[in-house]
Amino acid sequence: MLTERSPDGDRAPFVARIAGVGRSLPPTHLTTDALMATTRHHTHIDLERLTGIHERRVSVGDEDSLSLAVGAARDCLARSGRRPEEIDLVVSCSITKYRDGLVQWVEPPMSLEVARAIGATHATTFDVSNACAGTLTGVLIANNWVRRGAIRRALVVSGEYISRVGTNGARHVRTIMSRELASLTLGDAGGAVLVERAEDTDGGIDLVGFTTVADHSRLCLAYPARAHAGARMFTKARAIHQAAIADTPTLLREAMDAAGVHIDEIDHVIPHQTSARAIRTGMRETTAALGAAPRNPAVVTVDRYGNTASTTHVVALVEELDAGRLRAGDRVALVALASGLEIGVALFTVDEGLEACRAHHDRLGRRGLG
Amino acid sequence: MPTTIDSVAAASADRWRRRSAHALADTVARRAIRQAGLVPADIDLLINAGLYHDRHLGEPALAALIQEDIGANPEDPHADGHGTFSFDVANGSCGMLTGLQIADGFLRAGTIGHALIVASDSRPGRRLAPGFPFGATGAAIVCGWRPEGHGIQDLRFTESATGDAMADPTGGLRATMGFADGRHRLEIVETPEFAAAAAAAAGEVAAKLLADHGLRPGDVELVGANPLTDAFLDALAARLGIDRSRMAAPRGRQAAHTAGLGLALVAAAPDGRLPETTALLVSAGAGPVAGAALLC
Numbered sequence: 001m002l003t004e005r006s007p008d009g010d011r012a013p014f015v016a017r018i019a020g021v022g023r024s025l026p027p028t029h030l031t032t033d034a035l036m037a038t039t040r041h042h043t044h045i046d047l048e049r050l051t052g053i054h055e056r057r058v059s060v061g062d063e064d065s066l067s068l069a070v071g072a073a074r075d076c077l078a079r080s081g082r083r084p085e086e087i088d089l090v091v092s093c094s095i096t097k098y099r100d101g102l103v104q105w106v107e108p109p110m111s112l113e114v115a116r117a118i119g120a121t122h123a124t125t126f127d128v129s130n131a132c133a134g135t136l137t138g139v140l141i142a143n144n145w146v147r148r149g150a151i152r153r154a155l156v157v158s159g160e161y162i163s164r165v166g167t168n169g170a171r172h173v174r175t176i177m178s179r180e181l182a183s184l185t186l187g188d189a190g191g192a193v194l195v196e197r198a199e200d201t202d203g204g205i206d207l208v209g210f211t212t213v214a215d216h217s218r219l220c221l222a223y224p225a226r227a228h229a230g231a232r233m234f235t236k237a238r239a240i241h242q243a244a245i246a247d248t249p250t251l252l253r254e255a256m257d258a259a260g261v262h263i264d265e266i267d268h269v270i271p272h273q274t275s276a277r278a279i280r281t282g283m284r285e286t287t288a289a290l291g292a293a294p295r296n297p298a299v300v301t302v303d304r305y306g307n308t309a310s311t312t313h314v315v316a317l318v319e320e321l322d323a324g325r326l327r328a329g330d331r332v333a334l335v336a337l338a339s340g341l342e343i344g345v346a347l348f349t350v351d352e353g354l355e356a357c358r359a360h361h362d363r364l365g366r367r368g369l370g
Numbered sequence: 371m372p373t374t375i376d377s378v379a380a381a382s383a384d385r386w387r388r389r390s391a392h393a394l395a396d397t398v399a400r401r402a403i404r405q406a407g408l409v410p411a412d413i414d415l416l417i418n419a420g421l422y423h424d425r426h427l428g429e430p431a432l433a434a435l436i437q438e439d440i441g442a443n444p445e446d447p448h449a450d451g452h453g454t455f456s457f458d459v460a461n462g463s464c465g466m467l468t469g470l471q472i473a474d475g476f477l478r479a480g481t482i483g484h485a486l487i488v489a490s491d492s493r494p495g496r497r498l499a500p501g502f503p504f505g506a507t508g509a510a511i512v513c514g515w516r517p518e519g520h521g522i523q524d525l526r527f528t529e530s531a532t533g534d535a536m537a538d539p540t541g542g543l544r545a546t547m548g549f550a551d552g553r554h555r556l557e558i559v560e561t562p563e564f565a566a567a568a569a570a571a572a573g574e575v576a577a578k579l580l581a582d583h584g585l586r587p588g589d590v591e592l593v594g595a596n597p598l599t600d601a602f603l604d605a606l607a608a609r610l611g612i613d614r615s616r617m618a619a620p621r622g623r624q625a626a627h628t629a630g631l632g633l634a635l636v637a638a639a640p641d642g643r644l645p646e647t648t649a650l651l652v653s654a655g656a657g658p659v660a661g662a663a664l665l666c
Contacts, residue, residue, distance in 0.1 A: 001447070002414060002455040004481050011371075012479040090530070095429050106421055106545040106556075107462045108656035115530035116539070124527040125659065126468045130457035131429035137457050144475045211453035212416075214438035215445055222428040224498070229549035231428050243446075250447045339430035340456065 001251055003209035003258045004140070006147055014197050016146035017204040018348050020080025020357050023311070023318045024071030024159070024190035026063045031055045035166060035184060041174045047184055050176070052276025056187025056306030058163040064098040066110060068190030069159030070117045072314070076155065076192035077118065079357035084119040087194075088151035091141060092127045093134030093310050094158040095222070102164060102229040114157055123155070131220070132272055133210070133338035134158055134310035135191060136346055140208045142195040143346075152197050159190040160309040164230030165222065172232075182220070182235040185275060187306030191314025203328070203351025207259040210336070210344035211251060216243045220339035241278055244337050248282065249289035252335070255345045256290075263287075266294040266347075267330040268320065272337045273302035273312040294333070310338075313346075321358045328352045372521025373474040374514045375644050375665070376484075377406035380620075380629060380636040382507035391423035392432060394490040394508030396439045398632070402510035403440070403486065405642035410442040413512075414482035415473055416456040419465025419489040420628050422504065426494045426547060426556065431458040436488060462543070462655025463596050464527070465489055466631040470511065470651075470663060471525050477515040485513045489628040498547075499556040505625025509632020520646040520666065524579055527661035532571050541567045541658035565601035568654035572602075573609030576652050576662035580610075583664055587611040591647040592638050594618050596630030597654065606652065 006015045032048040032055065048054060059068075069092060077084060092111035099105050099113070111125035130137040135158050142154035169183025198204040219240045222233035256263060271279050279298050287293040301316040308315050313334045320326045328350055336344035379401035381394055389397075395418065403410055418433035433456035438444045443454040461468040466489045473485035490508030493499050515521075533541050542564030547556050572595070580587065587610050595606055595617055607614040620626075620637035631653055635644060644665070654660035 001453050002476070002482060004476075004479065008479070103546050103548040106460070106547065107543060107558075108540050108659065109461050112530055112657045112659060116534070121531035121534075122529045125461075125530050125657075126464075126527075127460040128457060129429075129460055130431045133457075141472055141475070144479055144481070148475060148479055150475065210455045211447060212434050212437055212456040213444070213446055214434050214442070214454070214456065217430055217434040217438045217444075220429065223425045224428075224547060224549075224554040226554075227552065229554075233429075247446050254447070340434035342430070342434070342457070 001209045001211040001254050003207055003255060004144055005207045005258050006205055012147040014147050014149050015204040016143045016195050017198040017351060018193060018354055019196040020076045020194035021314055021317045022072045022076025022079055022192045023315050024068045024075060025057045026059045026188050028058050028060050029055050030058045035170065039170045039173055043173055045176050051185055052303050053185055053306050054303050057189060059161050059188045063161060063188065064101060065094050065096045065159040065161045066099045066113055068161060068188065069094065069114050069157045072190030072192040073114055073118050073155060073157045076194050080194050082194060085122055087120040087123045087153050087155050089142065089145060089154040090115040090120050090123045090125045091138040091154065091156050092158065093138040093156060094160050095131060095309050096160050096162050098161045130342060131339035132309050133336040133342035133344055135314060136334060136336040136344050139193055139195060139346055140210055143205050143208050146195055146197050154195045155192060156195060157192040158310045160311050161188050162186045162309050163188045165233045168225050168228050168230055168232050179234040179236065182237050183233045185307045187308045189305060189308035189311045189315050191311035193314055203349040206261065206347040207255060208346045209255040213243065213247055213341045213343060216341035219341065243341055245282060245285045247343055249286050251343050252286060252345060253290060259347050261347060262292065263290050263294055264292040265331060266333050268296055268299055268332045269294045269335060270299045270313055270316045270332065271335045273316065274307050276300050276302055326350050326355065328355045371478065371517055372523055373477045374516055374521040375511055376514045377402045377512040377642045378632055378635040378639060379405060379642055380509040380633045382505060382626065382633060389492065389506055391420055391490040391492040392435060394492065394506060395420060395436050395488050398508045398510040399436055399440050399486055399488045402512045406512040408484060410440045412484050413442045413454055413486045415476055415485040416442060416454055417469040417472060417487045418458045419469045419487060420491050421460060422491040422494050424494055426498060431456060433458050461659060463627055463630060464653040464655040464659050464661050465628045467651060467653040467661045467663060473513050474522055474525055477513060487511045489632065491627045491629065494556065498554055503558055504627040507626045507629040507633060509629035511632060523664045523666055524583060525663040526575060526579060528571050528575050528659055533567060533658045536567060538563065541656050543656035565599060566605055567658045568660065569602055569605030569609055571658040571660035572606055572652045572654040575660050576610055576650060579662045579664055589648055590616065590650050592616060592649040593652060594631055594634035594638060594649065595652040596634060598626050598630045598634060
């Protein structure tokens with residue numbers, strides 16, 4: 001596993017912290033019942049019971065990948081009280097790069113458009129593409145640059161207008177064994193994380209680690225649909241779940257050992273949100289393999305937002321922060337699982353500045369702007 | 371304390387015209403690793419910067435497929451293995467330089483020992499991309515690190531405000547995939563203004579890099595630049611005041627895209643090993659976004 005632990009000697013003398021998070025959600029709710037009513041075939045699938053997903057947010061043409069990314073970036077800056085000119089790096093990490101409806105932009109990079117839209121005039125920019133692990137891959141890179149002192153502040157953003165994959169999947173799903181069933185779990189969201197140099201070491205990022213178990217690289221493939229706008233996605237969900245169950249405990253143990261942290265010292269585990277049942281099974285197996293459990297049950301937001309691809313961790317972080325469940329001193333593990341097969345973990349401690357992002361948002365809310 | 375370029379490999383032109391970008395990437399990746407005297411399992415980080423590949427795959431990252439194909443620690447994690455981490459970057463024709471910048475960061479921090487940056491493009495299907503302007507080209511770079519000696523001393527990119535004054539916010543190059551008339555279609559539009567805008571951005575960042583290191587244009591013995599078009603290279607040479615003869619100009623270069631930087635380096639180092647000279651790597655792409663690296 002490629003791991004970076006902080007602090008780490010002369011070659012990476014600084015510690016990075018999560019200084020802010022922000023998200024952007026389309027206002028339209030789509031329940032699983034309503035989505036399943038659109039399937040072309042009579043599927044007899046109780047998707048809500050299978051996945052625990054009650055509803056997800058979807059763009060009805062009012063949002064696209066760029067607008068969701070920009071919305072999340074602005075929310076993140078407002079919550080953290082940072083000005084866009086203070087940002088040295090903007091990394092965009094989404095799978096979808098739709099602008100102007102369902103037009104996927106390949107060049108120029110999305111990150112440049114986001115940086116310009118929010119006024120991050122001094123930021124350098126590039127895009128990362130790593131399926132649902134994109135945002136944590138961006139955090140890994142940002143953490144590296146901040147730790148070395150190459151930059152002071154990075155904004156990692158993603159906007160996923162990916163529900164169209166579900167619209168396309170609904171035309172083809174016939175049975176519970178369909179390889180497009182996972183398409184129906186997707187929802188739209190934007191997420192942003194501000195990574196900056198910690199001036200003291202009370203909180204901050206302890207470790208980010210990643211590996212790619214490429215023997216399983218072809219278990220989830222997505223590409224443009226032949227006959228419809230948007231993409232189609234083909235997933236061998238059971239095989240992914242089995243590989244994840246087999247590999248994640250080994251990698252988590254490696255990461256925890258590198259960080260010098262025991263699993264029962266972790267307050268909150270935020271896994272990638274695919275289905276409530278998969279999350280609970282995965283946590284049970286991981287706990288059994290590691291011989292200890294984190295202090296709280298795994299965070300589940302997939303019931304409200306579905307699988308929002310590369311933005312799930314940020315959507316959940318904001319949810320937990322706003323609910324007052326993330327307090328200064330709490331240690332959080334973000335666990336990525338994505339097509340590739342990408343497995344990663346980001347371990348960080350909430351500091352007062354991050355906890356205060358919620359308070360700031362409350363003030364915005366009282367003025368009716370939140 | 372520099373990052374070293376241990377090996378470069380490239381493939382292009384007629385021989386590969388029918389090859390997919392994915393197959394090209396596999397070929398150049400294997401060759402670059404072999405030339406560096408390594409085996410695939412030595413690669414800790416694999417970054418793909420190519421943009422146009424088979425069926426325009428959205429996920430997974432093509433890097434993961436390349437990792438599996440070349441056999442770079444693809445197996446389930448085990449106690450005595452260190453694994454390989456793979457992902458894609460997208461930064462237009464600057465992608466390879468962005469990959470180098472990311473790899474440089476992990477090498478400098480001592481997080482990894484070796485990185486592979488690979489980029490390739492080819493037409494992603496006849497129906498999907500009629501009139502696709504780029505040839506089938508691929509290139510790969512293997513990087514390492516050593517405490518002192520020849521290597522990447524500095525690497526930087528333009529800020530997002532670069533080109534803000536331009537009438538065209540894409541910097542003269544735009545590539546989109548949209549659905550119309552019952553099918554998806556990749557549309558790549560390059561205006562005549564692109565080369566000048568790209569050269570202006572690249573010239574600015576490269577000139578500042580040289581000045582910050584107390585170097586004059588005459589000190590630079592080799593320039594590896596991308597895009598490889600005459601319009602860009604002429605404009606860049608004029609802006610930097612560097613003789614055009616010092617700019618690597620490989621055969622079949624006009625059609626290269628993300629792999630262009632690798633093609634340029636191979637032209638200067640046919641055996642895959644760069645000479646230990648003062649060299650400038652420059653790339654510019656849509657936006658415009660531009661970056662430059664100094665090797666000495």
